[in-house]
Amino acid sequence: MGLRSFLEGTEPTVLTEPVDPRFELPALATRDETRPVVFDDVVGHPDVRAVANLVSTRSLIGSALGVEPSEIIDEVSSAMDDPSPVSRTEPAAFEHVADDPTIAEELPVPIYYDEHERQYFASTIVIAKDPDTGVHNLSFHRMMVQEDNRLVMRMVERHLHDIYTRSGEELDIAIVVGVHPAVEIAAATSFSPDMSELELANRLHGGELATTEIHGLQIPSEAEVVMFATITDELADEGPFVDLSRTWDKVRQQPVVEVNELWTRPDPLARVIVPGKREHAHLMGIPQEPRIYRIVENTVPTVRNVVLTPGGCSWLHGVVQLEPRADGDPKNAGMAALSAHPSMKKVTLVDPDVDPADPDAVEWATATRMQPHEDIVTIEGAKGSSLDPSQNYERGVTSKWIVDATMPRDRDREAFLEATVPGAEDVSLEEYQ
Incomplete structure (x- = not known):
């Protein structure tokens, strides 16, 4: 089961x-980020289609994970605790096309922004095998087209x-483009080096992941595009690139x-x-949420959920949902969250009746349950994120803040509850048409 099987279960917008x-495809992809979009006719590439917005909500x-949105943290956290070895092998759905390809002629590589025109893959997953343990590592790395069959890869020190450092001067890898979203979530997750993201992906995929071995590497059998490549010891300029911020x-x-x-x-x-x-925001932020949750839970056991918000680049701002049991619980949870994810500079604490993934609900709680002079804590001179242009x-360093938008414990709780229309969640307009 791969990208196509997932896409069949959605209602994609198909553009014919x-x-x-260059510019047009990314513009259309972001016009409506609530549903997948398939591009049937990509200029210059008559034999290739394109797809976007598989993990945009x-x-x-x-x-993709087979759970409700509120259960994503539990599902990813459970999979990290108990990954599932890949036992299914199948013939590859992909076949050899070219040696030493001129990449931009074979595949559509978008130009997203006009100030610095660069052709980039932002969806490329690198598969490498640890030379000492044999464990397969999957991780996202953006790739800038330099020329012909040469790319320049952004490789952070993870x-x-x-693996590259310990392998000597060069490292053979597979670059995969187009897999089931469960594999993408696994590849985006900071996983223990002695455990394989393939096993994490298999668990997230319900044990349905099948692989094919080619050139000594295990590749998801249903991958759309695979490039076998070598990371050389040569360096070149990479960027500028529009990042998460x-x-x-x-x-x-x-x-x-x-x-x-x-x-x-x-x-x-x-x-x-x-x-x-x-x-981009979801793939960066969602894999961090289980780790933040665990650390906050050690401080305040009644934490219910953690969301890194898209408006905060899914990296710099977060919301922690908890059930306060004692004075100070929200602020303790806020300090734990900031410590768990040092790149975060704002954390908002909300009660269990507020959906942390709903920005309107969080703003409503901030408007009706919080007094700035009592419920905002600021921390100056803290280590922040290099992605924050304001630091x-x-x-x-940057300044950080904790916003306690939970109900005041010394006031009547009923005064802070949202009034609801009886039965509004149980009826549908279609029934009355």
């Missing part, structure tokens, strides 16, 4: 008119960087990747993720 991958992510990131020296072989499915679906938009770059 020609779409240019929490409902879609919940559907597990893949460690929806602002331009700086240019860095990063490793050059040479693509040796291109494999695709017949009529492949090229997966597109628009940098800085909703899918003090010379010192690398």
Whole structure:
């Protein structure tokens, strides 16, 4: 089961008119981020379609994992505790297309923004095998097209960087584009180096993940596009790139990747993720939420949910839902959340009756249950995120704040409850048409 099986269970918008991958495709992809969109005709690529917005809402992510949106944290956390070894092997749905391909001719590589025109893959998942343990690592890495079969990859100092460093001067990898969203969530998750994201993906996929071994690497059998490549010891300029904050990131020296072989499915679906938009935010933020939840739970056991909000780049702002049992619980939970995710600079605490994923509900709680002089705590000179353009770059610090938007414990609770229309959640307009 792969991307296509998931897409069949949604109601995608299908665009049949020609779409240019330069600006036009990303513009259409972000026009309505509430549902998947399929591009049947991509200019310059008659044999390739494109697809976006597979994880653009929490409902879609919940559907991919087989749970309600409110249960995403529990599902990902349980999978991290008990990943499932991959036992299914199947013939690959993809086949060899070209050696040393000219990538931009073979695949649509969008240009998203016009100030610095760069062709980028933002949906590329790298599969590498640890040379010491044999464990397969899956991780997202953006790839800028340099020329012909050469890409420049942004590689932060995490597990893949460690594998690359220990492998010598070069590392053979697979670059995968277009897999089931459960695999994407696993690849976006910060997982223990001694455990495989393939096993995490299999658990999130209900044990349905099948792989194929090619060139010594285990590849999801239903992948749409696979590039077998080598991370070289050569460095080149990478960027600028519009990052999670929806602002331009700086240019860095990063490793050059040479693509040796291109494999695709017949009529492949090229997966597109628009940098800085909703899918990018979800893939960055949602895998962090279980870790924040666990650390907050050690401080305040009555925590109910944690959401890194898209409006806060799913990285810089968060909401913690809890049931306060004692004075000070919300502020303790807020301090724990900031410690759990040092990049976060604002955390809002809400009661169990407020949906932390609903920005209107959170703002309503802030408006009706909070007094700024009593319920806001600010922390100056704390280590923040490099993605925050407002931070003090010379010192690398920012200010943080905790907003306690829970009901005052010394007041009548009934005064703060939202009035509801009886039966509104149980009726549908269709029944009366």
